[in-house]
Amino acid sequence: MNPSQARARAAAAGASAPPARKPARWRRRLQLALFPRRGAESGEVLLHRRRVYILPTNAGLGYCALVLVLLVGATNYSLGLGFGLAFLLTACGIVDMLMTYRNLANLSLRPGRVAPVFAGAEARFELYVINRSSLDRYAVGIDFAGDAPRYLADAAGGAETMLALACATSTRGWLAAPRVRLVSRFPLGLFRAWGYWQPALRALVYPYPESDAPPLPLEGAQADDGRGSAGQDDFGGIRNYQPGDSMRSLAWRQIARLDLADGGQLVTKHFEGGGADEMVLDFDALPASMDLEARLSRLTRWVLMAEQRGLPYAFRLGRDQLAAGAGVAHQAACLQALALYGLPRNQADAA
Numbered sequence: 001m002n003p004s005q006a007r008a009r010a011a012a013a014g015a016s017a018p019p020a021r022k023p024a025r026w027r028r029r030l031q032l033a034l035f036p037r038r039g040a041e042s043g044e045v046l047l048h049r050r051r052v053y054i055l056p057t058n059a060g061l062g063y064c065a066l067v068l069v070l071l072v073g074a075t076n077y078s079l080g081l082g083f084g085l086a087f088l089l090t091a092c093g094i095v096d097m098l099m100t101y102r103n104l105a106n107l108s109l110r111p112g113r114v115a116p117v118f119a120g121a122e123a124r125f126e127l128y129v130i131n132r133s134s135l136d137r138y139a140v141g142i143d144f145a146g147d148a149p150r151y152l153a154d155a156a157g158g159a160e161t162m163l164a165l166a167c168a169t170s171t172r173g174w175l176a177a178p179r180v181r182l183v184s185r186f187p188l189g190l191f192r193a194w195g196y197w198q199p200a201l202r203a204l205v206y207p208y209p210e211s212d213a214p215p216l217p218l219e220g221a222q223a224d225d226g227r228g229s230a231g232q233d234d235f236g237g238i239r240n241y242q243p244g245d246s247m248r249s250l251a252w253r254q255i256a257r258l259d260l261a262d263g264g265q266l267v268t269k270h271f272e273g274g275g276a277d278e279m280v281l282d283f284d285a286l287p288a289s290m291d292l293e294a295r296l297s298r299l300t301r302w303v304l305m306a307e308q309r310g311l312p313y314a315f316r317l318g319r320d321q322l323a324a325g326a327g328v329a330h331q332a333a334c335l336q337a338l339a340l341y342g343l344p345r346n347q348a349d350a351a
Contacts, residue, residue, distance in 0.1 A: 040176070042200035044110045044130070047182070052105045052195045054097065060190035063093060093190055100191040103137050104184040107155065111199040112162065114177075116206060116335070118300075122166040123203035125177045129163065131155035141183040145196060149183050169205045172296070172339045177201040206300060206335045207293065213301035216311070218279060241266035278324040279306065281334075282316040296338050303334045317341055 056064065067089045074082025112126025131137055134157040141149025142163055153161045169175055183194045238251050249268045281302050286295045299317070306313045307326060315322040315330075320337040322330065 040198050040200040042111070044108050045197055047105060047107045047109065047195045047197075049105055052101060052193055054101050054191055054193040057185065057189060057192045060093070060192075063089070063190050067093070092188075096188045097191045099187055100184055100193045102135065103186045104140065104182060104193045104195060106133060107131060107137065107140070107182070109180075109182075109197050109199070111177075111201045114201055114203045116204040116332075116339075117169060118206045119169055119172050119208040121169060123169050123175055123205065124164040124166050125199070125201050125203065127163050127165060127180065127199060128160050129153055129155050129182075130160040131157060133157060137184075137186075139184070139186045141185075143181060144178040145181040146178075149181070167203075169203070172205050172207045173343050174340075175203045175205050177203075204336060204339055206339045207296040209301040209304055210294070210297040213298050213305070216279065216302055216305055216309075217281070217285070238267045238269065241268050279311060279313045280316060280324075281306070281313050283318065284316070292342060296341060300335065300338055303331060303338075307331045 067086055070082055070086040070089070073079070074086055108130035110128040110130060112128055114123060114125045117123050127142070129140065129142070136157050137155040140153050140155065142151045142153055142165070143149040144165060144167065151163050151165065153163055155161050165177075165180070167175070167178060177199050180197045180199060181194055182197070183192065185192055238254055241250070251267045251269050254267050281299055283295060283299060286298060290298070303313075303315070310326060312324045312326045314324040315334045315337070317334075317337050318341060320341075322333060322337075
């Protein structure tokens with residue numbers, strides 16, 4: 001077969017085949033032209049007139065059809081009362097359109113705070129709706145774009161309202177706040193006005209704590225009964241029981257003399273001296289058979305367990321080498337290192 005015959009056969013096959021469906025690029029271009037996407041906006045943002053869109057609802061379309069039928073009937077039968085009723089309904093629709101638009105326009109929006117959460121929990125983004133005008137705003141629906149509005153807010157004139165929008169989390173790392181949509185159908189519901197806002201907020205998502213984690217690695221550190229690697233016989237006295245104390249350290253002889261029904265408290269033996277070695281939570285010391293997320297989940301649980309019991313602990317995770325410590329700041333530093341471990345630089349950078 002010569003080249004000319006091959007080209008002719010290919011052309012015939014292409015002519016017989018159904019035409020390929022091209023992607024509707026015009027639809028995407030139209031959406032971007034009508035509702036342009038903006039980047040994350042920090043600070044306070046004003047919903048000016050170019051950021052508020054308005055269209056009739058299904059009820060509004062039915063209302064327009066009703067007015068049109070009245071107008072046609074009044075014209076056909078020369079009914080003055082029909083003309084009056086049609087013009088009155090038209091005026092009511094125009095007033096409703098104006099009030100729906102004014103209920104949303106010129107509102108100011110400001111991002112608030114967002115607390116870190118563990119994977120699987122809901123991140124709550126604080127958002128402030130500020131009304132600096134004297135016009136009260138009613139039933140403004142606010143939620144993330146793509147969902148039906150779950151929150152309704154009323155903003156009195158010269159006041160501000162705080163909302164906390166919830167967003168589900170699944171993986172660790174930084175979670176950027178989705179685009180926020182504000183919707184208004186007030187007062188009659190014939191028109192729907194809406195606007196978009198992309199707040200510069202993101203939540204830090206910690207790894208999910210392992211459910212059935214083994215006990216803390218206390219070998220060479222302080223044991224469950226408060227005794228260190230040395231000085232196990234340095235009895236320091238008796239003190240009240242504290243949550244987390246081992247059952248083996250209970251002072252049973254003293255407890256037997258107390259009547260718990262009369263307000264007596266459990267007591268434990270206290271040991272001193274013998275400088276106990278520090279407890280180390282080391283990522284490299286975990287079994288190599290565990291995958292990355294499982295090891296991070298176990299370390300997360302151990303950090304929470306150590307903080308709950310008030311035990312100082314050192315933390316080692318790659319380049320993050322933290323000396324022994326305890327407290328809210330130490331816990332936050334460890335959990336943040338666990339949340340951002342192994343992520344790309346653009347995701348691991350702090351906000």
